[in-house]
Amino acid sequence: MTDLLTVTNLSVGSPTGPPILDGVSLRIGEGEVLAVVGESGSGKSMTAMSLIRLLPAPLTAGADEMTLGGHDLLRATDKEMNSIRGGQVGVLFQQPKRMLDPTCTAGAQIAEPLRRFRGMSRSAARRTTVELLRDVGIPEPERRARSYAHQLSGGIAQRVMIAVALAGQPSLLIADEPTTALDATVEAQILRLIAAKKRELGMSVLFISHDLNVVSAIADRIAVMYAGRIVEQGPAEEILTAPEHPYTRALIECSLLRQNAQGELYAIPGQAGSAREITVGCRFRDRCATAQSAHIEHQCAHAEPALVDSGTPGHTSRCWIPLQQTKEPL
Numbered sequence: 001m002t003d004l005l006t007v008t009n010l011s012v013g014s015p016t017g018p019p020i021l022d023g024v025s026l027r028i029g030e031g032e033v034l035a036v037v038g039e040s041g042s043g044k045s046m047t048a049m050s051l052i053r054l055l056p057a058p059l060t061a062g063a064d065e066m067t068l069g070g071h072d073l074l075r076a077t078d079k080e081m082n083s084i085r086g087g088q089v090g091v092l093f094q095q096p097k098r099m100l101d102p103t104c105t106a107g108a109q110i111a112e113p114l115r116r117f118r119g120m121s122r123s124a125a126r127r128t129t130v131e132l133l134r135d136v137g138i139p140e141p142e143r144r145a146r147s148y149a150h151q152l153s154g155g156i157a158q159r160v161m162i163a164v165a166l167a168g169q170p171s172l173l174i175a176d177e178p179t180t181a182l183d184a185t186v187e188a189q190i191l192r193l194i195a196a197k198k199r200e201l202g203m204s205v206l207f208i209s210h211d212l213n214v215v216s217a218i219a220d221r222i223a224v225m226y227a228g229r230i231v232e233q234g235p236a237e238e239i240l241t242a243p244e245h246p247y248t249r250a251l252i253e254c255s256l257l258r259q260n261a262q263g264e265l266y267a268i269p270g271q272a273g274s275a276r277e278i279t280v281g282c283r284f285r286d287r288c289a290t291a292q293s294a295h296i297e298h299q300c301a302h303a304e305p306a307l308v309d310s311g312t313p314g315h316t317s318r319c320w321i322p323l324q325q326t327k328e329p330l
């Protein structure tokens with residue numbers, strides 16, 4: 001599969017405090033969905049923001065390589081980036097009603113990229129806007145085109161955002177927790193819509209989520225982030241059924257709503273936030289049951305493991321004692 005996006009050794013830092021992203025490398029094939037998962041604060045959104053060069057000041061990013069199709073995202077001028085965002089890259093966020101401009105109709109917000117990126121006349125953009133609204137499953141599209149954000153439900157607003165994102169005919173859709181604010185039925189509809197559009201248009205998708213249940217419905221490959229690092233990456237099926245990293249396994253336990261012997265719901269012990277302060281050894285070690293066992297603790301505390309092949313093509317993990325070696329059942 002030809003790669004659409006290649007990111008090598010991406011790091012993000014702030015003038016104060018430890019690095020926010022540390023040596024993140026990703027690739028997304030044409031027409032592929034890569035899901036990035038991890039707890040709040042692990043660096044998922046910062047990864048996406050770095051790609052489209054929209055990091056909030058005073059954060060700065062550096063990478064060895066960052067390419068999308070034929071575009072070098074590291075060297076693109078601000079003007080080029082303006083046309084890549086909304087053109088080659090469409091973006092969906094968690095709070096669709098907040099992301100829509102409250103002063104413009106839904107239709108005007110879809111027509112804008114049609115005119116800007118596809119050079120359509122006013123009347124052609126108006127017609128295509130209605131087609132796009134119909135295409136993303138919005139009933140009465142002519143009427144909805146005249147609605148403002150406050151007149152839309154969360155699910156309809158996210159469909160409008162999908163129409164805005166697709167208007168520029170992107171090769172990559174970045175979807176940052178696009179269903180987190182929606183109720184379960186609407187969430188399933190929006191996931192189905194994203195999957196259908198991806199198939200129909202042959203787009204690639206960078207899908208960001210904290211929820212492995214959601215991710216399992218849509219991802220071809222999964223990258224697991226912890227404290228600014230990718231700790232495991234590989235084919236979705238393999239990550240979900242045969243994880244190598246104890247953190248991935250812990251996320252799966254949480255998503256399955258597993259209970260412990262006392263009948264309590266499983267939760268990962270400790271705080272994710274403090275891991276970034278760990279500069280020596282594995283960042284997950286304080287929360288990792290395997291690392292807490294006496295003979296292993298020494299190794300995990302003294303050197304950070306590298307991201308290495310698990311033995312299956314394309315599956316890598318960053319752990320001294322990968323789970324498949326310990327043969328612990330999931």
Ligand SMILES: Nc1ncnc2c1ncn2[C@@H]1O[C@H](COP(=O)(O)OP(=O)(O)OP(=O)(O)O)[C@@H](O)[C@H]1O
Pocket residue numbers: 014020038039040041042043044045046047056057058059210
């Ligand atoms: N403007 C900022 N200045 C400094 N640090 C920031 C800034 N914005 C975010 N961070 C830090 O960057 C880290 C990664 O944040 P990011 O938003 O990427 O996490 P995330 O994995 O997307 O979490 P969530 O699911 O909550 O959005 C966090 O520790 C956060 O505190």
